[in-house]
Amino acid sequence: MKKEDKLKYYGWSLGDRYDGWRVRKADGMFSVVPFILPKRVDSEVFFSVKIPIDTVDNFIRSHKKDIPGLSVMHVVMAALVRLYSQRPFLNRFIVWNKVFSRNHLSISLVIKRSMSDEGEETVVKIYFLPTDSLEDIVRKVALVLEENQQEGQENSSDEISKVLGFLPDFLLRTVVFAIKQLDRIGLMPKLFFEASPFHASLFLTNLGSIGIESIYHHLYEFGTCSVFAAMGKKNRKNEVAKDGTVTATKSMQLKFVLDERICDGFYYASSMRMLEKIFADPSVLLLPPEQVIVDKGVGKKRIDK
16 A cells, blocks of 8 residues: 555554554444444345446546546546545444444455456455545556556465465464454454455456446455445446437446445445436546545544645
């Protein structure tokens, strides 16, 4: 994680983690629910957002010169970063029955190095600031993909997986158990944190790039990721308006699996409506947000560089 992509707070208190601050002002229910539902996979809820591809494609065509390489995936990632800047509870996570607010904004992205059954696949973790504009998103994504998309390249996640894969079963079981326990108390080595795609604000996969529909992908029990999003392929269908006219529209499904323990259903629903508004007018992503909403449960003043 680059220094300029880390959110900063004044102060540190006992019980905070190096990747997040303990939420000490959570509503009573959210303090108790993690004890009732201790596992992330027991707490999954599902949402789906329809992306109006005609609107997004028109927007991309109008900005292909001033933002080279702009794609639908960039717009989706920029919309998600903007959403997190306005809905900070989405960047919370649960560890050992406690609620934390993440001190960074990151997206783990699955990439395929070549489009074949034998092609290498890897996962990268890209750090953003909540003040990033669409152009910032495109630039940061391009830098990371350039470093990781060639066959034979290895990032830190690949290297650690390769080393662990050489261990005999009994030793690997012991090492993984130790890492999990250290993570529970916030003492997992930062080397593993930086390499782990499971310690991120959001996990994103673009299934549309391989021509299939989006899916509801489960959350991982290991790590701190509370949201998994999947993009599907573009679809065209006819829709009948109230006046009886038929219009052909093109859209894409963006499906979410979320941890219900970090916020309530109304907060999630309001967040999805906000995301739909962003996709309806992607031009709002060209400029940084007017303000960044800070997680009120942290009780510290944040500084965004």
